[in-house]
Every structure is written in C-alpha cells, then in structure tokens.
Amino acid sequence: TATAAAAMVWFRKGLRVHDNPALDAARRGGAAARLYPVFVLDPRYLLPDQAAPSPGSARAGVARVRFLLESLSDLDARLRRLGSRLLLLRARDDGDVAGTVCAALKDWNIGKLCFESDTEPYALARDKKVMDFAAASGIDVFSPVSHTLFDPAEIIEKFLFSFGKWKNGGRPPMTYQSFVAIAGEPPEPIMEEYSELPPVGDTGEYELLPVPRVEELGYGDISQEDLSPFRGGETEALKRMRESLHDKEWVAKFEKPKGDPSAFLKPATTVLSPYLKFGCLSSRYFYHCIQDVYRSTKKHTNPPVSLTGQLLWRDFFYTVAFGTPNFDQMKGNKICKQIPWTENEELFPAWRDGRTGYPWIDAIMIQLRKWGWMHHLARHSVACFLTRGDLFIHWEKGRDVFERLLIDSDWAINNGNWMWLSCSSFFYQYHRIYSPTSFGKKYDPNGNYIRHFIPVLKDMPKEYIYEPWTAPLSIQKKANCIIGKDYPKPVVDHAIASKECKKMMGEAYASNRLDDDKPDKGKSSNSS
Ligand code: FAD
Numbered sequence: 325t326a327t328a329a330a331a332m333v334w335f336r337k338g339l340r341v342h343d344n345p346a347l348d349a350a351r352r353g354g355a356a357a358r359l360y361p362v363f364v365l366d367p368r369y370l371l372p373d374q375a376a377p378s379p380g381s382a383r384a385g386v387a388r389v390r391f392l393l394e395s396l397s398d399l400d401a402r403l404r405r406l407g408s409r410l411l412l413l414r415a416r417d418d419g420d421v422a423g424t425v426c427a428a429l430k431d432w433n434i435g436k437l438c439f440e441s442d443t444e445p446y447a448l449a450r451d452k453k454v455m456d457f458a459a460a461s462g463i464d465v466f467s468p469v470s471h472t473l474f475d476p477a478e479i480i481e482k483f484l485f486s487f488g489k490w491k492n493g494g495r496p497p498m499t500y501q502s503f504v505a506i507a508g509e510p511p512e513p514i515m516e517e518y519s520e521l522p523p524v525g526d527t528g529e530y531e532l533l534p535v536p537r538v539e540e541l542g543y544g545d546i547s548q549e550d551l552s553p554f555r556g557g558e559t560e561a562l563k564r565m566r567e568s569l570h571d572k573e574w575v576a577k578f579e580k581p582k583g584d585p586s587a588f589l590k591p592a593t594t595v596l597s598p599y600l601k602f603g604c605l606s607s608r609y610f611y612h613c614i615q616d617v618y619r620s621t622k623k624h625t626n627p628p629v630s631l632t633g634q635l636l637w638r639d640f641f642y643t644v645a646f647g648t649p650n651f652d653q654m655k656g657n658k659i660c661k662q663i664p665w666t667e668n669e670e671l672f673p674a675w676r677d678g679r680t681g682y683p684w685i686d687a688i689m690i691q692l693r694k695w696g697w698m699h700h701l702a703r704h705s706v707a708c709f710l711t712r713g714d715l716f717i718h719w720e721k722g723r724d725v726f727e728r729l730l731i732d733s734d735w736a737i738n739n740g741n742w743m744w745l746s747c748s749s750f751f752y753q754y755h756r757i758y759s760p761t762s763f764g765k766k767y768d769p770n771g772n773y774i775r776h777f778i779p780v781l782k783d784m785p786k787e788y789i790y791e792p793w794t795a796p797l798s799i800q801k802k803a804n805c806i807i808g809k810d811y812p813k814p815v816v817d818h819a820i821a822s823k824e825c826k827k828m829m830g831e832a833y834a835s836n837r838l839d840d841d842k843p844d845k846g847k848s849s850n851s852s
Pocket residue numbers: 580593594595596597598600601634635637638639641698699700701703704707726730732733734735737738739741742745
C-alpha cells in the first residue's frame with residue numbers, strides 16, 4: 325500500500341530529468357518517501373485516424389508520435405538509472421486523462437502532486453480538473469513554470485504595470501522589443517545532478533504499459549517510409565545541444581534569418597525545436613549554456629537575430645498566445661486582421677500533398693510530411709505561398725497541416741507564425757512576397773534539395789529544376805520526367821496570382837481600417 329509520504333510527478337511535456345522543478349520538488353519527501361513518475365497516453369494524439377491523409381492521428385502525424393514514444397523510452401531509461409521508472413498508464417474511458425490521474429492520486433494515496441505548468445488551452449482545461457480534485461482531496465499541488473524561460477502570466481502583469489502606471493488593460497506586449505524590455509534575465513536552471521531518486525511505491529492493480537512501438541499503436545508497416553532522421557529523448561537532446569554549442573564561433577556568429585533553408589544533410593540551425601517542444605531539453609538550461617559560450621568568445625550577435633534571441637522569440641509567442649483570447653483563430657481574435665480568405669477544394673490538397681508544380685514549394689511540403697521538420701525560411705516560403713502570396717487560402721488550414729505533421733508542432737509558436745506569415749498579425753508588409761522559384765535558387769542553384777525530396781525530378785538539368793514546365797519536351801524526355809504526367813504543371817501562374825493576392829490584401833487592409841474606426845470594434849467580432 326502507498327504511504328502518506330507519497331508524491332506523484334505527472335509528466336506531460338517536460339520529458340526530462342535535468343532542470344525539472346516539478347521532479348525536483350516531488351523527490352524531496354523525507355526518508356519514507358515514495359515517488360510515482362506518471363505519464364498517461366492520450367488517445368487524442370496517439371490513435372491512428374484512417375481519414376487522415378498520412379499515417380498518424382488527426383492531431384499528430386506518425387513522425388511526431390514516434391518522436392514522443394522515443395522520448396518516453398529515454399525518460400524511462402534515465403529514471404531507471406536513478407532507481408525509479410516511468411509509470412505509463414492508458415487513459416480510462418476513451419481518453420479521460422484528467423480522470424486517470426485523479427483515480428491514481430486517490431488509489432495510491434498521494435499527498436503531493438507536482439507537474440509542469442502548461443499554458444495551452446487544452447492543457448489548462450485538463451489541468452483544472454485535476455487541480456480541483458486535488459484541492460477537494462487535500463492534496464498539495466506544485467505546478468511550476470519551466471517549459472518557457474519566463475512565466476507568461478508574470479510578463480503580462482509586469483507589462484501592465486510598466487512605466488509605473490496601469491497600461492494596456494492587461495494585454496500582452498505585442499512587439500518583440502517591448503517583450504524583451506520587460507522580460508529581463510530568465511531564472512537560472514537547476515544544475516544539480518541526481519545520483520538516485522526515491523523508490524516507486526506500490527501501484528496495486530494498475531496495468532503499467534511498456535512504451536509501445538508505433539506499429540503496436542496500429543500504424544501498420546511504416547518501415548518503408550523515409551522517416552524523420554531526428555530521434556526523440558533527453559539523451560539525444562543534450563547530445564544535439566552540446567554538438568551545436570561545441571562550435572563556439574558558429575554560436576557567436578549565429579544570425580537569423582541568415583542561413584540556408586535548403587541545407588538538409590547538415591541543417592543551418594540547431595534542430596532543437598522538437599526537443600524543446602516535448603521538453604526533452606530545458607529552454608533555461610539551453611539559454612544558460614549559450615551564455616557560457618558567449619562568455620568565452622570576444623563578441624557575439626544579439627537578439628533578435630542571435631541564438632538566445634530565438635529562444636526569446638519562443639517566449640514572446642507563448643506570452644502573446646497566453647494573453648490573447650481566440651489566439652488560434654481569425655474570428656474573435658483582436659490581434660488578427662479579418663481577411664476574406666477563400667476555400668479551394670483543389671488548390672489546398674495540392675499544397676498539402678506537395679503537388680503544386682513548384683518544386684521548391686513541393687519539396688518543402690514533402691520534407692514536412694517525411695521528416696516533420698523544415699528550416700524556418702522554408703516554412704516562410706510555403707506559408708506565404710498558401711496564404712497571401714499565391715493561393716489566398718486561410719492560414720488556419722495551413723496551420724492545421726503544420727500542427728499535425730511537424731515534430732516540433734507547438735500551439736503558441738505555430739499559430740503565431742502563421743498569423744505572421746499571412747500578414748494577419750505582427751508583420752504587415754504584404755507586398756513582400758517570396759518567389760516560389762528564385763528564392764530557393766539563391767541558396768541551392770543546383771536544386772539538390774529538390775532532387776532529394778522529389779526523386780522524379782532528380783535528372784532535370786539545373787537550368788530547369790525550379791521551373792521544370794519551361795524545359796523543352798526533349799529535355800523532359802531525357803530527364804524521364806514529363807511535366808503534366810510525371811510531375812504536375814504549376815497550379816497557378818505566380819506572376820498573376822501574386823498580383824491578385826496583393827490587390828485582395830490591400831482591400832482587406834482597407835476594410836480592417838474602416839472597422840478599426842467603428843466605436844464598437846471588437847465587440848461585434850467576438851461572435852465565434
Ligand atoms: P533555431 O534557429 O536553432 O532556434 C532555436 C530555438 O528557438 C528553436 O528550437 C525554437 O524553439 C526557437 N525558435 C526559433 N525560431 C522561432 C520563431 N520564429 N518563433 C518561435 N520560436 C522560435 N517552431 C516550433 O517550435 N513549432 C512550431 O509549430 C512552429 N511552427 C511554425 C510555423 C510557421 C509558418 C513558421 C514560419 C515558423 C514556425 N516555427 C515553429 C518557428 C521556427 O521555424 C522553428 O522554431 C525553427 O525553424 C526550428 O528550428 P531550430 O530548432 O533549428 O531553430
């Protein structure tokens with residue numbers, strides 16, 4: 325039977341042992357203490373969905389599901405080395421994660437519950453149920469902020485009181501500069517390394533699952549797929565971070581958006597985003613380690629372009645997302661321009677499935693499907709193309725595809741960047757459009773990136789690789805790729821489509837300005 329000194333650490337994100345304040349608090353329980361490290365498999369993300377256009381659930385593609393399972397295995401192995409283990413539970417009643425946690429709290433007689441705070445709407449609702457149960461049952465709850473550098477709620481409060489007076493009616497800072505000015509330095513990470521953790525208590529009748537393989541979840545044979553080269557887990561995260569930071573000059577000179585979006589064998593950035601997303605890597609620990617490198621170099625770049633600047637972007641989006649009602653939609657979202665995006669039953673699947681006929685765009689979408697990760701500027705290219713650049717399709721549709729297929733899929737960052745790229749918020753220079761042909765060519769004139777992700781174009785001469793429809797038929801034949809048969813013709817003419825998009829954006833902006841002048845602005849749009 326469990327003792328009253330039992331504590332539970334409930335993992336959701338934060339899949340790590342290092343710099344984990346929830347785990348750190350849960351382990352401090354005195355001599356008789358028992359520690360229950362729990363993770364509940366949430367079918368919302370895990371169960372296969374036959375209707376989804378590639379393996380995975382409606383919420384998570386197979387690459388991310390696999391990344392999560394690898395992260396869980398690694399966490400279990402690291403806990404076992406410290407004399408503990410991960411208790412993996414199946415959600416009861418078809419997906420009631422909160423109910424599963426509450427039942428375990430009761431059955432194991434837990435006195436203290438520790439979990440990392442999570443500001444996503446889905447998590448807030450789930451966690452409230454558990455906190456209400458804990459309060460009614462007299463269980464102590466400790467829920468520290470450790471997914472981000474700063475506490476979004478605290479930043480918003482500081483912003484409110486900035487300049488010594490009430491400002492902005494509780495709105496979050498809407499520019500990076502005002503965010504950075506308020507934020508200051510993040511808290512130091514916990515640097516202590518544990519030699520052991522308290523033993524796990526009795527789990528009674530509970531069925532403890534081994535970490536399943538993706539195939540066991542019903543995804544069928546995925547061995548044929550060219551899957552993501554990035555493996556999940558804290559061990560891999562720390563290794564990857566150390567490798568990135570090893571080249572001190574690279575760290576000191578890091579400057580975004582410079583960097584080659586077509587580099588895929590050795591990406592131009594750290595590819596730590598999926599590890600930060602699942603919390604296999606602590607953002608505070610990463611920040612701290614970058615500062616160490618800066619101290620040992622003569623000069624270094626600064627925010628917003630530096631590597632620490634990127635982590636601040638992440639926190640910026642978390643803060644705005646937390647402080648903005650309906651952040652993940654256009655309607656009823658006060659920071660989002662209202663734009664009459666179109667629906668298009670043919671163009672949207674062509675974009676989603678990498679069949680637009682623009683090799684640069686299609687290669688990026690295929691990399692997304694297979695790897696679940698693309699460079700930031702590659703994301704810019706396809707997001708601009710779908711929305712204000714060429715197709716004039718709603719950013720929410722593109723957001724959904726990214727949300728499902730990215731291994732680093734992150735509610736705050738993804739929605740924020742989609743609003744940015746569609747010129748719906750944060751950034752408004754809609755006349756600046758990425759060319760789907762010449763932008764990629766600047767970095768990769770030979771088209772190696774395209775040849776890798778679209779093998780049917782691998783023998784297309786470099787003169788035509790970005791615009792294969794312009795190749796004479798004899799060349800297409802020689803390259804074994806007939807345009808319109810083996811690879812699609814372009815779905816739109818970029819020169820015409822982009823002009824039309826600019827016109828529609830101009831009109832939409834003008835009508836938003838008119839709306840801004842109305843006295844009841846905001847009230848009437850809060851309908852959804
Ligand atoms: P690095 O350049 O090495 O940066 C280090 C870390 O800083 C990243 O891991 C990430 O956590 C953070 N970061 C970097 N750029 C940004 C940014 N623009 N905004 C916020 N945080 C940033 N990133 C996600 O993590 N999840 C998403 O769902 C996501 N969706 C996006 C959607 C669109 C349309 C666009 C344009 C960008 C999106 N990004 C998203 C932001 C960015 O592209 C990725 O964070 C970055 O490419 C990840 O690669 P990296 O780890 O090598 O980044």
